Amino acid sequence: MIRKLTVIPGSRVVQAVIFFLTILAGSAVLAQQAPAQGTSDQTSAQQPSAQQPPAQQPSDQQSQSQSSSQEASSEEVPVHRRIKPKEYKNWNFNVGGGANLTGGTTEKFVIGGGGAAAAGVARNYNKYLGLRLDFQFDNLPLRNSALLQAQAPGANSHVYMLMLDPIINIPVNRLWSAYIVFGPVFDHRTGKLNSSTATPGEACNPFFAWWGRCYANSLPLNVNFLRASENEFGYNVGGGVARKVHSNIEIYAEVRITHGTHNGVTTDVRPVTMGVRW
DSSP states (O other), X not given: OOOOOOOOOHHHHHHHHXXXXXXXXXXXXXXXXXXXXXXXXXXXXXXXXXXXXXXXXOHHHHHHHHHHHHHHHHHHSOOOOOOOOOSSXXXXXXXXXXXXXXXXXXXXXXXXXXXXXXXXXXXXXXXXEEEEEEEEEEEOOBOHHHHHHHTOSOEEEEEEEEEEEEEXXXXXXXXXEEEEEEEEEEEEEEEEESOOOOOTTSBOOHHHHHHTOOBTTBOOSSSOTTEEEEEEEEEEEEEEEEEESSSSOEEEEEEEEXXXXXXXXXXXXXXXXXXXXX
């Protein structure tokens, strides 16, 4: 038995081939577009932070962070306090010179106006109170009436004084100030007669009693009465004014009353001095 083959028209074959090629072309196009879209999705997924603004913190957290940053800044930055300038110096020094007046028994035998020289140092504990140590030399020229009593043609006499006093400072204004001193004094008075016609053992007169060489109301036999050497303790009181002429320099004027005594022999001096303090 012989079968007959079915004959397919050529037009249908051509249509089928075209349809098949069309399907292949479409699938190729889709395959090329798929990786491009994948890369674009990946880049968009990798850059969300650059495109999207950062999330804002809640207001409570912001205030806490601000307060903590302010506290940190206040702790880190040192606070500079204004230092008040010191209104006094711990130490003061002074030198000066002048003349002295006399008083008491000393005035009867000594001419006022003898030269004086002084130097001192003060330790200040505050603006108003300190402790001052002074050394002073005063010349005590004898009167002519004293030389007549001593029966001497000439003589020299002077006193060295050491004073340790509290000092009270009194500020007046920026330029002017004043001060008061008072305390003990130690006097060492010395002198020498050039010569004398007086004889040992004769009765003392008032000059030799003040001179300090009178024993039992007569001149000593075994002591050189031409020389005097007296150590006396007593007191002094005084004050002065000062004016500032430079940031660390002042000029001052001062007057004191000093009194020393030993075995009834006294020395009274009123020195007036001017000088410089720094």
